[in-house]
Amino acid sequence: MMDKYDVNKIREDFPILSREVAGKPMVYLDNGATSQTPRRVVEEIERIYTHTKANVHRGVHTLSQEMTDMQEQTREKIRSYINASSIEEVIFTRGTTEGINLVASSFGSRFKEGDEIILTVMEHHANIVPWQLLRDRTGIVIRVVDINDKGELDLDQYRSLFNDRTVMASFCHVSNVLGTVNPVKEMVEFAHSRNVPVLIDGAQAAPHMYVDMQDIDCDFYVFSSHKMYGPTGIGVLYGKKKWLEEMPPYQGGGEMIGKVTFEHTTYADLPFKFEAGTPDFVDIAALSKGIDFIEEIGMDNIAVHEKELLDYTQKKMMEIPGLRIYGTAAHKDAVISFLVGNIHPYDLGLLLDKQGVEVRTGHHCAMPLMDRFGIPGTVRVSFAAYNTIEEADALIAALKRAVAILG
């Protein structure tokens, strides 16, 4: 671990951070959509393609063995990163979205018409639409927990939604719009007291805080590699072994079978039962270097650094007349959604980009949340380990100029 948080040293690992946009030094503040990738991950991908590439789990030959070892080493690294009990509980997916679809489809196959699942109004579309698809197939009922004006979940309402028909609760650990960090451990504990299993969408938590499966005790947890300094196209589904063993496969094909005849097929053991087809083994292997990056700095250090950026930027933003922040929860992660006066978020985003500042604008895949606030969208700033106070200052200066022009 680093003794002192040396952000300039961290930035050296990210060549993209020294590029320009619109003739200005680029300020990348869209980490909630995807983080940048450290050089060591990119180099690992190149090294594999030029040195080791071979299909996993199929061959006796040396390359296949090496490649399989690298993939399985990442699985063990992830297991340790999230403190899962065993590697059988770590399934590689295409990302958070596929993880939730897998659970809704496979675990959801046990649900019957009239069964109820509990979601929240702050969910990403990835934790809404898969359940709606299941509803269309089975007739389950979706119940939705509201928030207060600070963007905190109404926990009394959450508890009150549980009844004899409740079969599942599914909610985010951290809101990708509001930054709210939900009290997931308490929420899981309550659901379990009613014998209801829980899925947690950890896409915005896994890059910013330790997530401990033994401590949270959820039944399923999903996240994406590309938001946590890893390659695109892969993600992780954690599931408790007892559920994964009971669940039917999600997709069928190679890698996930025991023995196949036209009459009958048996399935592979966990975790392979849920990994049909050739996995994205190069990116999975390279994700290992992204985890190394986080662990070398230390997650606690990253969290402190990002909190500093959050507090500093929010304070400066509040000095801008007419600026409103959406999401002011007591426990908040390094995401700031805001609007200024009647200025359309898209116009603000465009003028920020003209000054080299990359932010996200729009509904952030959370249209029901936008409806809840009665707004079309927001501008969103989201930080990562490599952002600096100077970049926060550049954002504020650019924002003031944009507001002067548009306001």
Ligand SMILES: *Cc1c(COP(=O)(O)O)cnc(C)c1O
């Ligand atoms: C990004 C995100 C997702 C979707 O992740 P993908 O990588 O696109 O599958 C789901 N939920 C939250 C909270 C997110 O931030």
